[in-house]
Amino acid sequence: MTSAPKIKNQLKSYINRYIPFSAEETDSFFKYLAIKSYSKKEILLETNQVCKQHFFIIEGLLRAHYTNEKGTDKIIQFAIENWWMTNLESYVRETPSNFTIDTLEKSTILSISKDNLEKAFIEIPKLERLFRIIAENTLVAIQRKNEFYMKLSSKERFLTLQRDIPDFLQRVPMYMIASYLDITPEYLSEIRKNL
Amino acid sequence: MTSAPKIKNQLKSYINRYIPFSAEETDSFFKYLAIKSYSKKEILLETNQVCKQHFFIIEGLLRAHYTNEKGTDKIIQFAIENWWMTNLESYVRETPSNFTIDTLEKSTILSISKDNLEKAFIEIPKLERLFRIIAENTLVAIQRKNEFYMKLSSKERFLTLQRDIPDFLQRVPMYMIASYLDITPEYLSEIRKNL
DNA sequence: CGGTCTCTTGACGGAGTTCAAAGCTAGTGG
């Protein structure tokens, strides 16, 4: 468990990667956030629920996944410290989520509700800019991920993941990596055997 | 070739699908738009150019595509009457486009530059709402398309396209449909043979 | 009417899946 001042600091330095935010501004924003601890395998957003919050990971590891018609899990995304996790489509349109968000590790999570975010936008106009930048980054990330799947072979997808986010390989079991890469665990094992 | 008043009307009824816009508001917006006619195979946005405009299709058929390392064309998107076409990432970030936009038919296109759109936002604040909605729809469309590729077999992708946008099948040669579906023309031919 | 563009056919091969089974590994309770 991380202490509140430490959490606030972590958030501040995250924000400062994009915009300068004073301690006071960070404080104002922080008021609107909820801190919560989760153990492993807890659910933050259920399939078919409307996503009413953005989640920011202070510590831990989240996953977004759905179960397909064959009953097997397909992992859409992992997220670690200093990443946002949400279902943007569900959040924006207030439609039922088509995936579940849950923890793969004991995690400390900040969350902000839609209502509170609206209030925060009014109190701290600069936040609009931050969240626009985050939305743009999300859009670009989605397009990058498309290219990742469309242009690369499964071996290349694995190597790219290993190069770009080696953390995942350390912290996530291989069959989940396989699911994320959209191949079977058996074939991933084959790939890894041949370097 | 379509006449200017008719074009204005078409734009107005498009906008009214999302927000009520008076004739005056439509007129104000229309001032910022350029009308241009293109013949078949003309290029609207070149690869490596920065995308400085949004395009709205009054009449005709556009395509977004790139050439991969093997020298074969991959089609990312088709667009027909009353659709917007742009490279949002390139437009927003002012980075070189990684695909080309060109015409597959004789087309009549409205375009609006970034500068003009900014001016129009100031003159007609309601436009902000329209373009936010369009941006949201784009994001949702991108996610849908992801699912289209990730969840469906090539046969199902073909059937979905046939069901949802039969227009494309009438107006676009099969080898381009194949490229869009991410399969070879030979295999698409196979699929179609077996219903 | 000749050529380019488009669609189809068939043989072959490779990438990746499925199924079944065995071998590891790590967490848990006793």
Added chain:
DNA sequence: CCACTAGCTTTGAACTCCGTCAAGAGACCG
């Protein structure tokens, strides 16, 4: 602290989907 078990990873064989290559058959256009 050990032993057990559930969770995870690997193996191999058979099979499927789909790409590649090569060739031919229409169809459209000047």
